[in-house]
Amino acid sequence: MTVNVSERPRAVHGGERPVRSRDPGWRIVAEQECRDLWVSGRGPVLVFAFSVLLSVMTYLAGTNQVLNFLEQREAVNLTLQVAVAVGVLVTLVVSADAISGERERGTLESLLLTPVSRRAIVMGKLVAALSLWLATFLVSVPYVWVLGRGVSIVGPAILLGLLVGTLLAVALSALGLLISALSSSNKVSLAVCFFLLLALFAPTQLPGGGPKGWFGDMLVRLNPVGAALRYLTAVVVNGHDWTRDLSYLVSPLVTAVLAGGALVIAGSRIVRLHGGVSGE
Amino acid sequence: MLVLTGLLVAAIAPVGLAGSAAAAPSRLPGTVEVTLDQSQIETVVGQVLTVESRIVNSGQAPTDRLVAHVNVVSLNGVYVDLEDWSAEVTQAASPLAPGNSRTLSWKLHAVNAGSFDVYVVVLPAGSASAGATPLVVSPPVHVTVAGRRTLTAAGSLPVAIIMPTLLGLLAATGRYRLRRRG
Numbered sequence: 001m002t003v004n005v006s007e008r009p010r011a012v013h014g015g016e017r018p019v020r021s022r023d024p025g026w027r028i029v030a031e032q033e034c035r036d037l038w039v040s041g042r043g044p045v046l047v048f049a050f051s052v053l054l055s056v057m058t059y060l061a062g063t064n065q066v067l068n069f070l071e072q073r074e075a076v077n078l079t080l081q082v083a084v085a086v087g088v089l090v091t092l093v094v095s096a097d098a099i100s101g102e103r104e105r106g107t108l109e110s111l112l113l114t115p116v117s118r119r120a121i122v123m124g125k126l127v128a129a130l131s132l133w134l135a136t137f138l139v140s141v142p143y144v145w146v147l148g149r150g151v152s153i154v155g156p157a158i159l160l161g162l163l164v165g166t167l168l169a170v171a172l173s174a175l176g177l178l179i180s181a182l183s184s185s186n187k188v189s190l191a192v193c194f195f196l197l198l199a200l201f202a203p204t205q206l207p208g209g210g211p212k213g214w215f216g217d218m219l220v221r222l223n224p225v226g227a228a229l230r231y232l233t234a235v236v237v238n239g240h241d242w243t244r245d246l247s248y249l250v251s252p253l254v255t256a257v258l259a260g261g262a263l264v265i266a267g268s269r270i271v272r273l274h275g276g277v278s279g280e
Numbered sequence: 281m282l283v284l285t286g287l288l289v290a291a292i293a294p295v296g297l298a299g300s301a302a303a304a305p306s307r308l309p310g311t312v313e314v315t316l317d318q319s320q321i322e323t324v325v326g327q328v329l330t331v332e333s334r335i336v337n338s339g340q341a342p343t344d345r346l347v348a349h350v351n352v353v354s355l356n357g358v359y360v361d362l363e364d365w366s367a368e369v370t371q372a373a374s375p376l377a378p379g380n381s382r383t384l385s386w387k388l389h390a391v392n393a394g395s396f397d398v399y400v401v402v403l404p405a406g407s408a409s410a411g412a413t414p415l416v417v418s419p420p421v422h423v424t425v426a427g428r429r430t431l432t433a434a435g436s437l438p439v440a441i442i443m444p445t446l447l448g449l450l451a452a453t454g455r456y457r458l459r460r461r462g
Contacts, residue, residue: 040458044451051447055440074326139443146439238328 025116029124034131037094043132046090050136054143057082061147076148076157077236081229083140084165088225089197091133091169095176096193098125099271100186109273119267122181126173126263133169137162157236164228167252171224172197174259181270200225224252311339312346312376314402314418321423329388331421333400337376344406344413346373350386351399352423358394365389372405393427 037043061075099122102108111121141158148154176193183189203219204226220226231248234240317332331350337343349370354360362369371384388398397420404413 039454044447044454048444048447048451051444055444058436059440061436072326139447142439142443146436149435 025120026123026127029116029121030127031124033098033124033128037128037132042094043135046132047135047139050086050090051139053086054079054083054140058143058147072148073153073237073239076144076153077233079140079143079147080157080161080232080236083137083144084161084168084229084232085201085225087133087136087140087165088168088172090136091129092172092176092193092197093190094132095125095129095173096180096189097186098129098177099180100183100189101180103273104186108271112271112273117268118271119264121271122177122263122267126170126177126260129173129176130166130169133165133173137165153236156242157232160232160235160242164232164249164252167249167256168224168228171252171256171259174256174263177263178259178266178270181272204229221248222251224255227251311337312343312402312416313338314348314400314416316398316400316418316421318421319419321421322426323390323423324426325390325393327390329390329423331386331388331398331400333384333386333418334381335373335376335384335402336381337378340378342378343376344404344409345375347371347403347405348373348384349401349403350388351401352388353397353399353420354392355395355397358392358396360392360396364391373402375406388423390423390425393425396423396425397421398423 057079061078099108102111112118116124140161144158144161145154148157175196176189179192179196180186180189183192200223203223220230227248227250231245234245234248235242313336315334315336317334321329321331323329333348333350335346335348347370350366351369352360352362352365365388366386368387371386373382373384376382384400386398386400399420400418402416402418404410
């Protein structure tokens with residue numbers, strides 16, 4: 001985050017009246033983070049790259065004979081899964097850079113000097129990271145619509161994708177922020193987050209959907225990403241009622257609650273000038 | 281003459297009896313019947329069909345372990361790759377007591393357009409009966425799959441071009457304004 005010293009400290013230094021004293025701290029941090037991300041940062045470029053990826057996929061689905069074999073529901077599901085997966089990936093990358101990156105760029109110190117609690121700082125950063133997820137999801141809506149028009153699955157698919165993806169994005173962003181705060185360097189934070197994402201996504205790419213039986217099902221259910229994508233497939237492709245496979249959303253929900261809870265509880269302690277888990 | 285005929289019959293009879301005993305199928309441990317819940321299905325490419333088979337032991341003795349296998353046969357020469365149609369083409373069934381039945385569900389993905397017959401065959405799988413007893417085949421379900429080309433380049437191309445162009449322009453404009461400001 002680029003700390004605008006002339007803006008934020010003005011609200012607190014020299015006994016001046018805060019510019020927006022009634023705003024909660026997390027909202028001020030979130031606004032500043034969003035400004036950094038969307039006006040002068042990587043947000044628009046990431047969203048542009050995301051749209052290029054979805055365009056290539058959609059065009060191939062419309063022209064390639066092999067992909068064209070897909071039924072509309074499967075094409076919608078494929079696009080939705082890529083939208084959720086890549087959207088969550090970019091959200092995780094932004095989260096992974098949020099604290100360790102500021103630390104390395106030397107801007108964290110200025111941020112810590114502002115009269116905003118450290119917990120509010122991590123909450124603001126979480127909200128800013130989630131704005132990227134929402135933007136990528138909005139971009140994916142026209143693609144889902146063009147692939148699914150004519151069948152009555154576009155509306156439910158978009159709504160489900162938004163809900164399930166938001167749950168995943170909250171879970172992984174919170175994890176990313178925890179990792180970023182505890183990492184000794186930005187490189188370590190990004191590497192750990194990429195590894196985490198690969199470990200969570202790899203089982204979803206196994207041929208035939210991975211191991212079968214109760215053990216395979218348990219592995220899928222334990223993996224928040226695999227379980228969330230399985231839930232989407234069950235509803236969008238197999239036509240199950242949205243309540244039938246809700247148990248698949250337990251692990252994303254538990255991850256979001258645990259990681260989010262850890263962030264709220266430990267937020268004031270883990271945002272420090274020096275990284276690592278051994279203390280200041 | 282009568283004596284000769286009698287001798288001939290006496291000589292042949294044991295051989296004939298032995299021959300018919302060898303040709304006759306071994307005694308089935310239970311009599312299995314298999315039926316499907318539908319006889320005709322009309323669908324379009326890409327749809328998932330569910331067919332249920334009911335295996336009944338209508339005999340007096342319990343059956344051995346059984347294996348049920350679903351098959352799809354094209355009636356108009358279309359190549360059928362069974363793995364594309366179903367991820368699970370074989371299911372095991374535990375031994376059935378006399379009068380008992382078991383229902384197995386088969387999920388089939390209609391991946392080719394054309395005319396097909398789907399049937400289920402039940403095989404004995406126990407060590408004693410495997411290979412020794414005849415197969416039991418269900419009546420076929422006739423499946424007519426209509427083709428459908430749902431995704432077209434004409435439909436997807438405008439979105440595939442407009443979205444990145446628009447977002448690229450927005451990103452470039454933002455960068456340009458930022459550079460001009462500072």
